[in-house]
Amino acid sequence: MAAFGTVFMPEMALAKFENGAWSKAEFVSASSLQMHPGAHVLHYSSTCFEGLKAFKHDDGSINIFRMDQNIKRMAQSSRLLNLPKVDGKQLESMILDVVKKYADEVPAPPGSMYIRPTHIGIEPSIGKAAAPSATSLLYVLLSPVGDYFAGGAKPLRLLLADNGMRCAPHMGMIKSGGNYASALGPILEARESANADQILFCPGGDVQETGAANFVLIDGNEIITKQLDSTFLHGVTRSSILTLASDLGMTVSEREISVDELLERAAKPGTEAALSGTAAVLTPVGTLIHEGKERLVGSGEMGATTAKLRSALNKIQWGQAEDTHAWLTKVN
Structure with a gap:
């Protein structure tokens, strides 16, 4: 099977912003993108994107999970990057139209159609290092994917880094490629060294996030995660998991958590930790590595609460449980 996110549908939806207005969206080849080598995005990283999924239900319908929240976040990222203002209604139509076009290609669960809206500045001007791009492209790519962890969600090993950040604090809640590039070096070093x-x-x-996912700690009936601020990504999956935890009667604590508190709580029997994200859903953390020492989180395996929350989310996405929060948008 092809690696996650490496297969694409042959066409994508695309719109262009120029002369102060958005063009009508159209379907174009997904294998080619026209831009000048001096395009703003290639030199000054004026780019942001989203990641969301469409799921096939047993009745054959195709349903997109929390599209409104991803559109809202993309509009926010574009604004904070000073890209042209995104037309939310147009982006919604682009997503719905391209998913409908390839509805027959949406895999059955646990697979899904990964949807990647992307916004890039394309003005050919290498003199605009301190000015925004006046023109941009907005496009929506589709990639049919299987389970992110083909062999099952094995507990992860996390290296706790007291120094450094995933990205610049004022860029934290922007879903921009530069933030992922910023975290790549430390991630590779963590793999090599630990x-x-x-x-x-x-x-x-101050416990924040990993290079590509939000972090949660589960201690008995309490789920703990950092409160929202501008320094880290406001995950849609994070929000969904916290809502489901509340539905299950758990105490949801959004607050600061220190490394000392994390290590103290993680050593207790029954404690669980996990990463949340669109691709990985909710993935268990089994080991924390700090100052050269390895410490198991609880038993070091996926805990019952992590499994329960992951299953609860999947069942809604797959149409196997009632969508009480109106998170799904039916495409066909």
Whole structure:
């Protein structure tokens, strides 16, 4: 089977912003993108994107999960990057139209159609290092995917980093490619030096996020995660998991958590930790690595609460449980 996110549908939806207005969206080849080598995005990283999924239900219908939240976040990212203002209604239509076009290609669960809206500045001007791009492209790519963890969601090993951040603090809640590039070096170093799967950024001892996912700690009936601020990504899956935890009667604590508290709680029997994200859903964390020492989180395996929350989310996405929060948008 092809690696996750490497297969694409032959066409994508695309619209262009120029002369102060958006063009009508159209379907174009997904294998070619026209831009000048001096395009703003190639030199000054004026780019943001989203990741969401469409699911096939037993009745044959195709349903997109929390599209409204991803559109809202893309509009926010575009605004904070000073890209042209995104037309939310147009982006919604682009997503619905391209998913409908390839509805027959949406895999059955646990597979899905990964949807990647992308917004890039394309003005050919290498003199605009301190000015925004006046023109841009907005496009929506589709990639049919299987389970992110083909062999099952194995507990991850996280290296806790007291120094450094995933990205610049004022860029934290922007879903921009530059933030992922910023985290790549530390992630690769963590893999090399500690055999870690990911790095958990904890600047000044404040537990934040990994290079590509939000972090949650589960201690008994309490789920703990950092409160929202501008320094880290506001995950849609994170929000969904916290809502489901509340539905199950759990105490949801959105607050600061220190490395010391994390390590103390993680050592207790029954404690669980996990990463949340669109691709990985909710993936267990089994080991924390800090100052050269490895510490198991609880039993070191996926805990019952993590499994329950992951299953609850999947069942809604797959149409196997009632969508009480109106998170799904039916395409056909």
